[in-house]
Amino acid sequence: MHGNIGGMTTPLPLTSEPLAPEGCCTPVRAAVGAEEAQRLARVFKALGDPTRVRLLSTVAAASDGEACVCDLTAPVGLSQPTVSHHLKILVDAGLLTRTQRGRWSYYAAVPGALDRLADTLRDLG
Amino acid sequence: MHGNIGGMTTPLPLTSEPLAPEGCCTPVRAAVGAEEAQRLARVFKALGDPTRVRLLSTVAAASDGEACVCDLTAPVGLSQPTVSHHLKILVDAGLLTRTQRGRWSYYAAVPGALDRLADTLRDLG
């Protein structure tokens, strides 16, 4: 056991699932595929900023379930372009939706998105 | 840095500017405090990388519930320093633990960490 892995320099590009090479201790293999990991990481990265966490929770906690940008700028204390930028990231991640009514853009939480993400999180362990 | 609100070492009494100057639709306020958002974002940021998602799931799915670095390098196809770097981030986020036995470092999932994170995620909505 604990065999040497020849030269450790492995330039392999890796887009597929490498099965257990020759585990030094226990046979392990990636439990989550590369593309699934990328999809998950993209959503988590959207939540990996304090401002976006606050924006998401603020929108979700709004009385109507939605809020426009002018309401969200002050609570986070950032400029309007910055808030719009963060909101776009949350929309791209599938956590918020954007609806334009008149001159205002209303952002609302995607129903069940957080619950599904929470389920996926539990399945990781 | 502009909007970055203080360090984590200070008590930080002010958590937000709670009220919009003149809400165009509804008066909203941040549902999550700044320091709670920062704590959450730090964990999510740790999960915001495909490599780290795979590492975490691989460790959690290991037969013994733990894996050493030499086992984790090949599945993700990255160099050993890079894998160690990612593992340290996961440890700092409170998702993995590191135990050195002999020459090897064994990483294991923190019991219940993902479940608690999933619960917090649900509470955001």
Added chain:
DNA sequence: CTCCCTCATCGACAAACTTCAATGTGTCGG
């Protein structure tokens, strides 16, 4: 004690991220 193995840390570099001011786009009121 002296190698060798496993892993962590350091230094460096390109890519991505966060933020803002300035500007563009579309809508409503007059």
Added chain:
DNA sequence: CCGACACATTGAAGTTTGTCGATGAGGGAG
């Protein structure tokens, strides 16, 4: 048609992140 409003987009500056090669820190084998 024109100006004002709400928001998105662009461009730029500063910081952070991901990655590797090289090196350092300890422990085990001989």
